Amino acid sequence: MRSLLVGLTLIAMAIAAPRMAAQKVELSIDASKPGAKIDRHLFGQFAEHLGHGIYEGIWVGADSTIPNTRGIRNDVVAALKVIHVPNVRWPGGCFADGYHWRDGIGAQRVVRLNPDWGGVIEPNTFGTHEFMDFIDQIGSEAYVSVNVGSGSPQEASDWLEYMTAAQATTLEKERAANGHPAPYKVALLGLGNESWDCGGNMTADYYLDRMKSFSHFVRNYNPAQMEKDQMLKIAVGPGGSEQRWTDWTETVMKAYQQHTWSWDINGLSMHNYTVVKWPPAFKSVGFGEDEYAQILKTTLDMDDLIKKHSAIMDKYDPQKKVALVVDEWGSWYAPSPGSNPGFLVQQNSLRDAILTALNINIFARHADRVRGANIAQMINVLQAMILTDHEKMVLTPTYYIHKMYVPFQDSTFVPVTFDAGSYKHGDFTLPRVDAMAAKSKDGKLWVEITNVDPHHPAEVELNVTGINAKSVAGETLTAPKVDSVNTFDAPNTVVPKPISARAQGGKLILQLEPKSVTVVSVEQ
Numbered sequence: 001m002r003s004l005l006v007g008l009t010l011i012a013m014a015i016a017a018p019r020m021a022a023q024k025v026e027l028s029i030d031a032s033k034p035g036a037k038i039d040r041h042l043f044g045q046f047a048e049h050l051g052h053g054i055y056e057g058i059w060v061g062a063d064s065t066i067p068n069t070r071g072i073r074n075d076v077v078a079a080l081k082v083i084h085v086p087n088v089r090w091p092g093g094c095f096a097d098g099y100h101w102r103d104g105i106g107a108q109r110v111v112r113l114n115p116d117w118g119g120v121i122e123p124n125t126f127g128t129h130e131f132m133d134f135i136d137q138i139g140s141e142a143y144v145s146v147n148v149g150s151g152s153p154q155e156a157s158d159w160l161e162y163m164t165a166a167q168a169t170t171l172e173k174e175r176a177a178n179g180h181p182a183p184y185k186v187a188l189l190g191l192g193n194e195s196w197d198c199g200g201n202m203t204a205d206y207y208l209d210r211m212k213s214f215s216h217f218v219r220n221y222n223p224a225q226m227e228k229d230q231m232l233k234i235a236v237g238p239g240g241s242e243q244r245w246t247d248w249t250e251t252v253m254k255a256y257q258q259h260t261w262s263w264d265i266n267g268l269s270m271h272n273y274t275v276v277k278w279p280p281a282f283k284s285v286g287f288g289e290d291e292y293a294q295i296l297k298t299t300l301d302m303d304d305l306i307k308k309h310s311a312i313m314d315k316y317d318p319q320k321k322v323a324l325v326v327d328e329w330g331s332w333y334a335p336s337p338g339s340n341p342g343f344l345v346q347q348n349s350l351r352d353a354i355l356t357a358l359n360i361n362i363f364a365r366h367a368d369r370v371r372g373a374n375i376a377q378m379i380n381v382l383q384a385m386i387l388t389d390h391e392k393m394v395l396t397p398t399y400y401i402h403k404m405y406v407p408f409q410d411s412t413f414v415p416v417t418f419d420a421g422s423y424k425h426g427d428f429t430l431p432r433v434d435a436m437a438a439k440s441k442d443g444k445l446w447v448e449i450t451n452v453d454p455h456h457p458a459e460v461e462l463n464v465t466g467i468n469a470k471s472v473a474g475e476t477l478t479a480p481k482v483d484s485v486n487t488f489d490a491p492n493t494v495v496p497k498p499i500s501a502r503a504q505g506g507k508l509i510l511q512l513e514p515k516s517v518t519v520v521s522v523e524q
């Protein structure tokens with residue numbers, strides 16, 4: 001009886017509680033004014049030999065009781081196919097500059113340690129062929145980072161010949177004998193990783209000299225990549241905004257301006273994690289509005305960082321031939337309690353979903369220069385799409401944002417104007433809403449709107465010119481709390497739900513939940 005009374009009282013209180021007033025936002029979109037292409041490679045992923053990112057996350061081995069195809073888990077492949085991963089960066093990260101590709105081919109694998117990440121055994125059972133099989137299974141492309149730190153141009157050159165040669169060289173025959181007669185495609189090539197730090201602690205000048213050698217000697221021989229689909233070479237770029245990073249960008253780009261036929265680059269990498277301060281101390285779950293506001297405020301620094309380095313690139317490359325490739329980004333929190341700190345395990349909440357949308361929108365607004373980005377990392381590490389525990393798998397809020405954004409891959413940016421207003425919490429003030437629009441490859445107009453405010457719904461009035469907009473429909477993602485997560489036991493706490501607009505007086509009105517991400521298409 002008592003519990004019935006308590007229940008009725010709570011229901012009465014909920015009915016009586018005033019719903020927070022919706023904040024009105026006017027979005028104007030002129031669909032006749034398309035901008036830059038939003039490259040599908042902005043949605044790239046990163047899979048490093050780190051913790052359970054590869055082993056268990058992707059690779060379980062052919063003898064595993066976990067359903068797999070040639071050792072690669074089927075549940076993970078099925079989930080990744082849905083989000084149309086354009087490229088996977090591998091094998092690192094810091095791991096790449098200690099990686100020797102011969103350890104990971106053939107029947108006899110070389111067992112080593114992984115000194116970067118927990119000092120654990122690296123069995124090398126997942127090597128070149130397994131990686132290529134994996135990206136083939138998920139329908140993606142290879143972004144291979146070669147070892148500039150502890151390797152040599154010759155070692156990297158041999159690796160590329162092994163992977164891509166079509167003519168009967170010794171390395172081509174070895175690849176065929178190992179099960180793959182056809183040359184592999186290598187879409188992107190990373191010339192080192194963080195060479196200013198774990199990649200060898202180099203000065204910019206020293207790196208530049210080494211990078212030129214690698215750029216020249218590390219060739220792609222795949223006949224299908226000679227004329228079109230040429231492999232893009234990505235040089236190591238900055239990791240922050242301080243002078244040491246702007247100097248680095250200056251050094252590489254100044255040299256690029258004067259580069260000769262014998263070396264070239266197509267991209268400059270940039271790494272930027274949302275971390276507030278090192279070592280990462282923010283909790284990935286079990287936090288409140290303070291940490292929500294501070295992390296999202298910090299993540300917006302991505303915009304200034306891109307502007308800063310783009311301005312330097314513009315000086316030496318006004319035609320924007322060299323892409324800025326943000327090939328490591330995402331949230332980096334304190335390790336989950338009880339986990340190996342070297343494995344970078346963290347939970348993934350609604351806050352991460354919103355952080356993802358904000359960053360992708362920043363990349364899209366700079367799409368003329370930012371033509372690649374790789375969230376760190378794909379599975380079980382940092383801001384992951386997927387978490388696994390032996391045979392169990394769960395999709396994170398970040399995964400669902402990637403799913404909702406699929407129509408933006410290779411779309412054309414369309415400018416949106418709106419008054420964002422502000423969301424204030426304590427010392428932090430952020431734009432209350434964010435929005436982005438683009439025309440997908442099939443000509444359809446797509447609009448994304450993020451309501452950062454965790455308390456107030458937003459009433460969005462869409463004014464679309466340039467097309468005859470009749471209705472909008474799509475999906476929205478929110479959850480009860482800013483730190484709501486999906487777990488193996490409750491996998492559907494943060495999942496997208498359908499949403500549509502109501503037409504009112506010739507306008508399209510969308511009601512957005514607080515702390516939500518919404519993607520809709522405009523029907524004509």
Ligand code: AHR
Nearest residue numbers: 092093094095193194376
């Ligand atoms: O993603 C984890 C690590 O962060 C990468 O290995 C390194 O490049 C960066 O410092």
